[in-house]
Amino acid sequence: MDISQYLGMFIEEAKDHIQSLNDNMLKLEENPGDLQLINEIFRSAHTLKGMAGTMGFVNMQKLTHAMENVLAAARDGKLRINSNIMDVLFKTIDALEEYLDVIVATGTEGSEQNISLVNSLNGILGRPQEEVALKDKTQGAQFEYDEFVIRAIERANSQGFNVYRLDVELDPNCLLKSARAYLVFKAVEELGEIIHSKPSVQDIEDEKFDFEFSITIVSKESLEKIRDRILSISEIREVKGIEIKETSQIAVQAKQEVTEQETGAITETVKVVRDQKQEAAKKTAQTVRVDIERLDVLMNLVSELIIIKSRIEGLTKKYSDRQFEESIEYLERITTSLHDAVMKVRMVPVERVFSRFPRMMRDLARELGKEFELVMSGEDTEVDRTIVDELGDPLIHLLRNAADHGIEDPEERVKNGKPRSGLIKLSAYHDGNNVVIEVEDDGKGIDIEKVRKKAIEKGLLKEDQLDLSDQEIIDLLFLPSFSTKDKVTNLSGRGVGLDVVKTKIEQLGGMVEVKSEKGRGTKFIIRLPLTLAIIQALLVTVADEIYAIPIASIKEIVDVAKEDIKVVQKGKEIILLRNQVIPIKYLHKIVGLEENPDRKKYTVVIVKRGEKLTGIVVDKLLGQQDIVIKSLGKYLEGVRLVSGATILGDGSVAMILDPNVLVV
């Protein structure tokens, strides 16, 4: 069988399982006695083992198998989970992730056997390594159905069919085991439908089984009849059959050692788990995994469509005809809907990034010897996936920052009247055309004096600049290579500072702000556009050039008379808008053009960056339009002021102004 075609599927599913292992282990750490969690973890491990086995990833299979044994013991109440065991299990998950990374990169699992880890896992159960094989055999007797089979059983039961599990034992002297098994299969198939077999049909055909195998069948016939039919085949030693009436029975069956009381609980557990799984299964059935490159192509085509639509709109002004105009309006509606639809396809929840943080923060807390809790909210907030993919690094940085620089040692917290354990909040929410992501801690806050001193030391701040406000001082943190940490730890001392976070976010067309209160904590606020490709923009002119300003960053537009522009402090020009002082900049100066001599009124576009505002004086407003952002290309990379270009309806090019540079 050529398995390579399943590799992609394996990788995706294995990722999901590893993620859920991580998630559930974290929950288990808080609640070590939770049988439901252990069960779920066991299921993930078990499925992963099976998947790895099917794909021929032997080392991975062995490791998951050892892990499964530990989990099985815990589930059966033979083992109590403690923090040491948790650590080993976490390490195992890491190792599995490494296997997966290697598989992603090379298509094979590599040669790492993780023997010491397998031994630690076996050591937990107090058994030497050679017993692994033995355990495997006893495991074989145990019965585990996947959700697919459970559903099939339920369906069969509800439709009045009988479901039987048959344990067939072959005569030890039997020679052609697989042929014998084949006969059994054939006989049973005359009487019903086989929905599950253990080992798998493939393994049985390959004679990868001892003298026993189990099949589960759906049939209208009685158990007796089926049993007799099988026994009529030669060299069958015994057939044990039971009827499966309820799927909860499976769980009970598997755990005969568990006491009455506990049985109830476990049955319930299986049900709950199953319900969730069923939902998940239903959902996957209705979705399709699409190669992101194909989506990009689709997106580009939509972009082109929008450009040509604008162009045709321009033509309507020339050829005025009612029918023509109506068609154009229709085209406009379709284009807009198409754009929305494509956008939605590309949207993914930020959970994709968030999900790895709980685990990361757990390790971080241990490493730093600090106590804190990570609380996440808004994981379902959706953003264009190009943005989501880029979010990981900046967020990791900010979270490490919060843990390392923000949260104090437990003793210090207690001394300052704070709860011993710190709190780090990671939240995401939509705000208009933006998505906002906040990383907040209740730690010691940014030490303004320390930052100021450091800035002077590093020559970032001149002696005559000492009147900077606290906020301005805090903003200095975003300057390249600024680090207030005296001690370089292996966490933050990676030679990168907040400037990297800032650059990354700005590359994505977003911005980052920081608010801090001494002794109370720090909050980083990241604001990002929902998408990168198509935005609403205001087109303005200055002299004979057209510029586009992203609507998302415009607060309002006002007309002011020349005398309303006041000059303060060494020639700074400002206007007063509802008693708020707003600095003014002239677009012609910014882009290096002469001023229009017969300017009468001043049209001021108020541009915002976070809470900061700046008024940009332009000549004329041309109106609002959907624009497709095109990069200026690598050769012009690094041109400040302009974040890209767009093609207008008449085919000409207009520069898109970068609001991050306009507002200072």
Added chain:
Amino acid sequence: MEQYLVFRLADEYYALVVSFIENIEKMMPITRVPNTKEYIKGVVNLRGEIVPVIDLREKIGVTKEEFSDETRILIINWKNEFKVGLIIDEVLDVVYLAKEDFDAATRDRNEFTFSIARKGDMLINIINLEDVLFEKTEEV
């Protein structure tokens, strides 16, 4: 032997290896990009793609001149990393040049490296594209 595109800048002959040249375009509307070097004239819309355009005359220090009907933009594809247009005065010919056609490399004008090639009685400045695209040319 390699193929070169020979073109005119002012009254001199220049040439570029053809393998870099993706296309030869007629002059088209150029949109200025603020905050860039003088010789970067701006960007053009090349069938939906935004391509920066450099005035080669200005860049290598030949006098500045008005564009004419013969003015062309050579679209260069730099190792698939980016495209850039070079404005030249007139496309003349495509020629094969062999090793023996070249004189030793000379350093000239704003520190660009030129080799001189002779083809018949024509003297051709062979442009080192890397110099033109990347060498710093800020006036002191």
